[in-house]
Amino acid sequence: MADKDGASSPIQEKSVGIVGLGYVGLPLLLAFRNAGCEVVGIDIDPDKIDLLGRGESYLSHIPATSISRVLAEKTVLSANMAEIEKIDAVVITVPTPLTHDMTPDLSFVESTAKELGKHLQVGQLVSLESTTYPGTTREVLIPILESESGLAAGKDFHVAFSPERVDPGDPDHELTEIPKIVAGLNKESLRLAVDLYSLITPEVVPVSTLEVAEMAKLLENIYRTVNIALVNEMKMLADRMGLDIWEVIGAAATKPFGFQVFYPGPGLGGHCLPIDPFYLDWRAKTKYDFKTQFIELAGRINASMPDYVLQRTRMALEERGVELGCAKVLLVGMAYKRDISDTRESPGLKLMTVLEEAGAKVIYHDPLVPILPATRDYPLLAGRSSVDLESGIVGDQDVVIIVTDHRNIDYELLAAEASLVVDTRNAMRDVEGRVAEVVGA
Ligand SMILES: NC(=O)c1ccc[n+]([C@@H]2O[C@H](COP(=O)([O-])OP(=O)(O)OC[C@H]3O[C@@H](n4cnc5c(N)ncnc54)[C@H](O)[C@@H]3O)[C@@H](O)[C@H]2O)c1
Structure with a gap:
C-alpha cells in the first residue's frame, strides 16, 4: 500500500488480494501465500469461503492438505470486498462467459469493478487476469474503477492485465512454472505488476500495452481451437477412408520440426x-x-463433434442389430478433460442430452464427478449420479462411450465386460485382452 506521500512500498512487503477463487483464483492465492505474501481471498460464493476456511478443497486437483497448510496463517477469506482496503495489489480472476447469443458477458468483471471501486485505495495495483477481448481493461474495467472510487488510473492507482495460462489438472505445468505475460497502463503500473508476478513465477514477459497482453491470450487459445478443429476434421475423413487417425498423428509427430501434435x-x-x-x-x-x-x-467443426459421435454410435449399434432409440448407453468421463472434475461446457453433457433425445437410456461413470452439477445449458441433468463400474452394470449396456479418459478409470474392466466401446480418446489402445469391439469416434 502507498504511504501518505503516495509512494509505493517494496512489493515483497505487499499483501495480495484475489477476487474470484475458482480454477484460476484459488491456485493463485496459494501461490502468493507460498511466496510469503499476506493474502486476502474474496468470493461471492459463501460455500467456497466456508470450505476454504475449514481447510477443505472444492477442486479435485488441489488437495485439502495444501489448503489447510498454506492458508493456515496470514490469510483472510471473505465475501466482503472491504477486506481489500488494507492490501496492496488486487488480482481479478472472475468468469468471462458468453451470453446465449455468443457475445461477451462481462457482467462478472463489471460487478467486481463496481464493488472494488468502492474500496479502492491510493497506490493500489489492480491486475485483471480474466480472459477477454483487447480493450476490456482500458474501456470497461478502468472507467468503472475510476467512477466508483473517484481516483485516477495511472496516477492514484495502478492497472495491469496479465492473462492466466494455468492448465488445471496438468501436473507437468504448474502455475508457478508458466511464464507470465504482463502489461501495465503506464510504466509505473508495469513495474509494479512485474514485481508482483516475479514473486510467483521465474519468468515474467512484459509487453507494451494492455491490448497486446489481452490479445496474446486469445491467440494462444484460438491457435489450439483451430488446430483441434483441423484434427477433428482429419479424423472424420480418416474414419471414412478406413485409416486410424491416431496412427496417422503418431507418424506425423515423428517430424522433429514444423508439426505440433493435437488430438x-x-x-x-x-x-x-x-x-x-x-x-x-x-x-x-x-x-x-x-x-x-x-x-x-473451427467453432462449427468442434461444436459438431458430439453429433458425429452420436452418428458413429448409431452406426456401430445398427451393425449389431440394435436401434439407438432402444439402446442402453454408458458414458465414461463427464468432465470436459482428463483428471479434473470441471463439467463446464463438457461434450459429455451434450452427448447425454442428444442420446436421450434419440430415445437411448443413458447412465454415466466419472469418479471425479459423483453428481452432475447444475450447468447453465443443461440444468435438467443436475443431480444425476455416477454409477459404479464394479457393480456389473457394464455388461448390461449395449454400448460404452468413452468421452473423457481420466487416468483412474478401469479400462481393463471395460474391455472385459463391455460388448461395444465407442472410444473418442483412444483410451483403449493399450488395454490387453479385450473382448469388446472398439470403434473410434
Ligand atoms: N479454468 C481455466 O482453465 C482457465 C485458464 C486460464 C484462464 N481462465 C480465465 O480465468 C477466468 C476465471 O475462470 P475460472 O475457470 O477460474 O472461473 P471459476 O468459475 O472457476 O471461478 C470464478 C470465481 O469467481 C467468483 N466470482 C464471480 N463474480 C464475483 C464477484 N463479483 N466477486 C467475487 N467473486 C466473484 C465465482 O464465485 C467463482 O468462484 C475466466 O476469464 C477464464 O476464461 C480460466
Whole structure:
C-alpha cells in the first residue's frame, strides 16, 4: 500500500488480494501465500469461503492438505470486498462467459469493478487476469474503477492485465512454472505488476500495452481451437477412408520440426476454448468490421463433434442389430478433460442430452464427478449420479462411450465386460485382452 506521500512500498512487503477463487483464483492465492505474501481471498460464493476456511478443497486437483497448510496463517477469506482496503495489489480472476447469443458477458468483471471501486485505495495495483477481448481493461474495467472510487488510473492507482495460462489438472505445468505475460497502463503500473508476478513465477514477459497482453491470450487459445478443429476434421475423413487417425498423428509427430501434435475428441469443453475465441470474433465484427473466418469455421467443426459421435454410435449399434432409440448407453468421463472434475461446457453433457433425445437410456461413470452439477445449458441433468463400474452394470449396456479418459478409470474392466466401446480418446489402445469391439469416434 502507498504511504501518505503516495509512494509505493517494496512489493515483497505487499499483501495480495484475489477476487474470484475458482480454477484460476484459488491456485493463485496459494501461490502468493507460498511466496510469503499476506493474502486476502474474496468470493461471492459463501460455500467456497466456508470450505476454504475449514481447510477443505472444492477442486479435485488441489488437495485439502495444501489448503489447510498454506492458508493456515496470514490469510483472510471473505465475501466482503472491504477486506481489500488494507492490501496492496488486487488480482481479478472472475468468469468471462458468453451470453446465449455468443457475445461477451462481462457482467462478472463489471460487478467486481463496481464493488472494488468502492474500496479502492491510493497506490493500489489492480491486475485483471480474466480472459477477454483487447480493450476490456482500458474501456470497461478502468472507467468503472475510476467512477466508483473517484481516483485516477495511472496516477492514484495502478492497472495491469496479465492473462492466466494455468492448465488445471496438468501436473507437468504448474502455475508457478508458466511464464507470465504482463502489461501495465503506464510504466509505473508495469513495474509494479512485474514485481508482483516475479514473486510467483521465474519468468515474467512484459509487453507494451494492455491490448497486446489481452490479445496474446486469445491467440494462444484460438491457435489450439483451430488446430483441434483441423484434427477433428482429419479424423472424420480418416474414419471414412478406413485409416486410424491416431496412427496417422503418431507418424506425423515423428517430424522433429514444423508439426505440433493435437488430438481429436468428442468436442470442446471448459471455460476457455469453446468461449474465448468468440470474444475476439465479436470484437472483430463490432469494432473493426472484420470477419474472423478461422474462428467461425473451427467453432462449427468442434461444436459438431458430439453429433458425429452420436452418428458413429448409431452406426456401430445398427451393425449389431440394435436401434439407438432402444439402446442402453454408458458414458465414461463427464468432465470436459482428463483428471479434473470441471463439467463446464463438457461434450459429455451434450452427448447425454442428444442420446436421450434419440430415445437411448443413458447412465454415466466419472469418479471425479459423483453428481452432475447444475450447468447453465443443461440444468435438467443436475443431480444425476455416477454409477459404479464394479457393480456389473457394464455388461448390461449395449454400448460404452468413452468421452473423457481420466487416468483412474478401469479400462481393463471395460474391455472385459463391455460388448461395444465407442472410444473418442483412444483410451483403449493399450488395454490387453479385450473382448469388446472398439470403434473410434
Ligand atoms: N479454468 C481455466 O482453465 C482457465 C485458464 C486460464 C484462464 N481462465 C480465465 O480465468 C477466468 C476465471 O475462470 P475460472 O475457470 O477460474 O472461473 P471459476 O468459475 O472457476 O471461478 C470464478 C470465481 O469467481 C467468483 N466470482 C464471480 N463474480 C464475483 C464477484 N463479483 N466477486 C467475487 N467473486 C466473484 C465465482 O464465485 C467463482 O468462484 C475466466 O476469464 C477464464 O476464461 C480460466
